[in-house]
Amino acid sequence: MMPDHTIPPSNIASSAARTVFFVSDGTGITAETFGHSVLTQFELRFRQIRLPFIDSIDKAHDAARKINEAYTNDGKRPIVFSTLVKHDLSSIIRQSNGMHMDLIKTFVDPLEQELGVKSTHTIGRSHNVVDSEEYKNRIEAINFSLAHDDGQSHKSLSTADVILVGVSRSGKTPTSLYLAMQYGLKTANYPLIPEDFERGKLPSALPLFKSKIFGLSITAERLSEIRNERMPGSKYASIANCRYEVNEAELMMRREGIRWLSSTAKSIEEIATTILQEIKS
Amino acid sequence: MMPDHTIPPSNIASSAARTVFFVSDGTGITAETFGHSVLTQFELRFRQIRLPFIDSIDKAHDAARKINEAYTNDGKRPIVFSTLVKHDLSSIIRQSNGMHMDLIKTFVDPLEQELGVKSTHTIGRSHNVVDSEEYKNRIEAINFSLAHDDGQSHKSLSTADVILVGVSRSGKTPTSLYLAMQYGLKTANYPLIPEDFERGKLPSALPLFKSKIFGLSITAERLSEIRNERMPGSKYASIANCRYEVNEAELMMRREGIRWLSSTAKSIEEIATTILQEIKS
Incomplete structure (x- = not known):
């Protein structure tokens, strides 16, 4: 019944699918939207796993464990797209055995320099969103x-x-x-x-x-x-x-x-x- | 009539809004979704400009010109989130006076290494999308x-x-x-x-x-x-x-x-x- 979210490849270049994680402290929609547009550049089949609402140390460890398990099972590093705003959470994820595409660290940190202000590092936008x-x-x-x-x-x-x-x-x-x-x-x-x-x-x-x-x-x-x-x-x-x-x-x-x-x-x-x-x- | 797409800040830290561009060879939805989630980390007001369907050399030069104009008007480098897949187009954009957040170059190139295959570098997914x-x-x-x-x-x-x-x-x-x-x-x-x-x-x-x-x-x-x-x-x-x-x-x-x-x-x-x-x- 669930639609298959594997990106349909026109050419399957490899038999074993690489695992991809989308890790977020919110819905994960940003990580997933972005990840998809990057992954469609490759004619490969990916096994995709969404890990939304990772907003505590415990949940971050849990996510890291899942990434490590995929590494063990696949014999290849999973690709990890993440949008974790809090440094303590994202550093737990980065210590796992994945290829890390940390969207926040890659872009927010340089932006702080450019804009001359610190980012708020708030988790998600859920508090304000529905009232905005x-x-x-x-x-x-x-x-x-x-x-x-x-x-x-x-x-x-x-x-x-x-x-x-x-x-x-x-x-x-x-x-x-x-x-x-x-x-x-x-x-x-x-x-x-x-x-x-x-x-x-x-x-x-x-x-x-x-x-x-x-x-x-x-x-x-x-x-x-x-x-x-x-x-x-x-x-x-x-x-x-x-x-x-x-x-x-x-x-x-x-x-x-x-x-x-x-x-x-x-x-x-x-x-x-x-x-x-x-x-x- | 058009809704205001400026991100509503809870504290306005600066008077002059920095200009932000979302440049894409497709709809720009990925660049925009991603850009928004990065920008909400900053309690600043941004003037946002969408430049979708930049899929030719001429359009890329046009986009670069708009970025340069914003730089001249604002006296500050605009922030440019881009998802241009073709290198010849993205390099035209990168030569403009902006702070460039090139989502493809930052992530697709390292992924080619990791996956051991070349990316297709196709523009958008429009050909297949509607038939998929x-x-x-x-x-x-x-x-x-x-x-x-x-x-x-x-x-x-x-x-x-x-x-x-x-x-x-x-x-x-x-x-x-x-x-x-x-x-x-x-x-x-x-x-x-x-x-x-x-x-x-x-x-x-x-x-x-x-x-x-x-x-x-x-x-x-x-x-x-x-x-x-x-x-x-x-x-x-x-x-x-x-x-x-x-x-x-x-x-x-x-x-x-x-x-x-x-x-x-x-x-x-x-x-x-x-x-x-x-x-x-």
């Missing part, structure tokens, strides 16, 4: 985006940061949720449907807010593929219908002067980041 | 979690990875979406409501799936605060009612042997990571 304005904005943005998913509501559109439009299954919903969750942007989304094309007009709530509308388009071939997974053999999923809808949607966006991008070969992260760039410019 | 099984699982998990938000559907619960329960506004929805988006876990969520407490039973679809149920609880005080933001002065938000619901929900979870945790002082990232740990153990 930024966090509250994110939660509010998630609620807004959910309530405004798939054209469900026209309420408070004036407070939206972004309004996405596009044919059904062009990627609007995941992009909306991602913009809300990652960047705290209130993102509504509206499907462009055959009725809109027949009327030759945007959904009625939208023309007022054209400056924050972004379109998502997609190739008819890819759209048909995605729709066929949902409703195999339907007219909705047919390549002829997909061609019609995509073509009409692009015509409408062009006519209305709506900025749009193709979601065909883009991940939701890439679509979201591209929109973010557009908003700023 | 992992990515498809994430999108499917997001759709599942949306369809199963707030007890909307009992369909295919057997394919859920996680089922969250808790009183209204205890954090179930954002946690579900985060588990889906970040970890590809199909996460359903069900509210525990006064009717359930009167019946003294879990919502009827759930008893079959107890092994994947996790409860979220919250202090009555915090819950009342959150509910009052939505429905000020309502019975629903009153401290008496919140006390009743939280108490009943905890009694029920205890009686049914459901693992639960308090969401009171936890961010959605922390709740999600804690649940992930629990699933594994």
Whole structure:
């Protein structure tokens, strides 16, 4: 049931997988995000172990023991990505038999020099995070985006940061949720449907807010593929219908002067980041 | 309209904000996630600039120019977090007047030594990402979690990875979406409501799936605060009612042997990571 978090290699160069640890005094998301982007540079299979919330001496010793065990079992040093802020904890980890990628020691210490101030060396940010304005904005943005998913509501559109439009299954919903969750942007989304094309007009709530509308388009071939997974053999999923809808949607966006991008070969992260760039410019 | 991405400092130590750049050949999310966790160690205000999709020599020169401009304007070297995989691009950036935190050069090069293989030095992962099984699982998990938000559907619960329960506004929805988006876990969520407490039973679809149920609880005080933001002065938000619901929900979870945790002082990232740990153990 758990998805496999092993990075899928296109070429497996070695049989025995190297063990990788992500050690953190918080969630470990930073260590893991960073570790993944480094590890994808290697076409190898890695066995990945997350060790979050390592926030005491005991837990640090426990983590060090796990690293040493992996070394014994694999016969090779595990790779250890760590973001332990407290020196006493990170030094316990560094004494274990791993190849240590200590993100804090590598970057925070030189930054203290550069900035001419000491770092706070506080563990995580958990105390402040949930009380911060930024966090509250994110939660509010998630609620807004959910309530405004798939054209469900026209309420408070004036407070939206972004309004996405596009044919059904062009990627609007995941992009909306991602913009809300990652960047705290209130993102509504509206499907462009055959009725809109027949009327030759945007959904009625939208023309007022054209400056924050972004379109998502997609190739008819890819759209048909995605729709066929949902409703195999339907007219909705047919390549002829997909061609019609995509073509009409692009015509409408062009006519209305709506900025749009193709979601065909883009991940939701890439679509979201591209929109973010557009908003700023 | 755009949320302010400046990290809110509890003490502002200096008047002029130092400029920080996040430079990437992809979305820049890794550089930014990492940069944030380093910068929160300093109680300073930073002006943050994202430069994603720097994937050509021209764009690299453009980015270097922006870094140099910030240096001229600020009179201080900007801090530059970069994840440029290609050496020719990263060397252009490194020649600019910044303090360079080159995440790839710092970690990928030593890893090549350790692993005994060359890194692929491919730009981003965009070609494979959207076609990968992992990515498809994430999108499917997001759709599942949306369809199963707030007890909307009992369909295919057997394919859920996680089922969250808790009183209204205890954090179930954002946690579900985060588990889906970040970890590809199909996460359903069900509210525990006064009717359930009167019946003294879990919502009827759930008893079959107890092994994947996790409860979220919250202090009555915090819950009342959150509910009052939505429905000020309502019975629903009153401290008496919140006390009743939280108490009943905890009694029920205890009686049914459901693992639960308090969401009171936890961010959605922390709740999600804690649940992930629990699933594994």
